[in-house]
Amino acid sequence: MPIHPPTIAEALRYAQTRLAAASPTPQLDAAVLLSYVVARSRALLLAHSDRSLSAAQWQAFMDLVARRVNLEPIAYLVGEREFYGLPFFVDARVLVPRPETELLVERALAWITSQPAERPLVVVDLGTGSGCIAIALAYHAPRCRVYGLDLSPAALAVAERNVARHQLGERVTLLHSDGFAALPEAVDLVVSNPPYTLLDEIDEGVRRHEPHLALDGGPDGLAAYRELLPAAAKIVCQTQPGAVLLEIGAWQGEDVAALARSIFAAASVAVLPDLAGHDRVVEVLIGGRGA
Ligand SMILES: C[S@@+](CC[C@H](N)C(=O)[O-])C[C@H]1O[C@@H](n2cnc3c(N)ncnc32)[C@H](O)[C@@H]1O
Incomplete structure (x- = not known):
């Protein structure tokens, strides 16, 4: 796990690895959750994948990924x-x-x-x-x-x-x-x-x-x-x-x-x-x- 707030690309890689065992769609789940946290479309995320997250965004994202690993529906996570x-x-x-x-x-x-x-x-x-x-x-x-x-x-x-x-x-x-x-x-x-x-x-x-x-x-x-x-x-x-x-x-x-x-x-x-x-x-x- 990255120690400092990672870039968007690093955060997505981290989440995909964690979600692989919990979800049939780890890549999609990671993108949906990160897009929700940063309030940007998935397309924009990919276009700016070298940007760093803030510490608050990184924490919020890790919390959501942990809940998804516990099999919570994506719909509940993004409301x-x-x-x-x-x-x-x-x-x-x-x-x-x-x-x-x-x-x-x-x-x-x-x-x-x-x-x-x-x-x-x-x-x-x-x-x-x-x-x-x-x-x-x-x-x-x-x-x-x-x-x-x-x-x-x-x-x-x-x-x-x-x-x-x-x-x-x-x-x-x-x-x-x-x-x-x-x-x-x-x-x-x-x-x-x-x-x-x-x-x-x-x-x-x-x-x-x-x-x-x-x-x-x-x-x-x-x-x-x-x-x-x-x-x-x-x-x-x-x-x-x-x-x-x-x-x-x-x-x-x-x-x-x-x-x-x-x-x-x-x-x-x-x-x-x-x-x-x-x-x-x-x-x-x-x-x-x-x-
Ligand atoms: C399968 S969910 C359907 C929810 C929603 N209509 C949908 O399709 O997504 C069934 C709903 O019936 C409610 N329910 C269960 N027993 C009931 C009862 N005896 N009287 C009224 N509602 C009941 C539950 O609280 C739940 O919201």
Whole structure:
């Protein structure tokens, strides 16, 4: 390790070596973290790689590298993750938004578009976490009012910050809620990325740093769906077309679709794959086929 504050090139070399065992992308991680510390783009870093860091920058960078060696997600270290084209503040109080969850937003927007333009729509995002789904929907579908519910007050504080950042406070309402308990009205669309993983089978970095309340799907990963689906049937408006869209684990398509069919007997239920070809969303269309 360099004793005096090193140049940018030396700092990057030091970090890449330290990160090699912890990350599949040590070079990228080192560049992202250093770029964050010096508040300059990665391109500028490379263009000025012979410049020395200040002592404070070097210390801050070493601290972040040590946290990354301990498998902390990059998004927590830099306090941000992009989702559906929008930036979100994130920290250890919320799950890091995942790219595969964008399919849920895409299908929700397709369903919203399939409804008559003059129909105002009410949406609920159960387990809103950072607020990424609720905010992306409100941002892209101005006719929607969206409720974001979460059992974790800490997660709701993060979501609040993101709602304010995107100036959507008039159409996104965040509520502390166990399931749909605090929801004050019927909705047209339910979306949820509930906890569905088996804690002893997930990546070590995820298990160590991301909130277990956001991850733990119980002994078979299906606990949240068993509670959520019958409850959703009670809060989806019955007089007009409605939809329930749920993210699932790649192995859960058949089980969650069967649960959905047992509860929404007259609905059209489909399992949809993500870009990698893995089952990712169960779509329940009530009262007529949507998009
Ligand atoms: C998989 S995370 C999804 C977070 C965010 N929607 C996303 O897609 O990145 C699940 C979220 O559900 C919340 N949650 C877990 N159990 C809940 C419950 N019984 N009622 C409401 N929210 C719950 C967790 O706190 C967590 O924020």
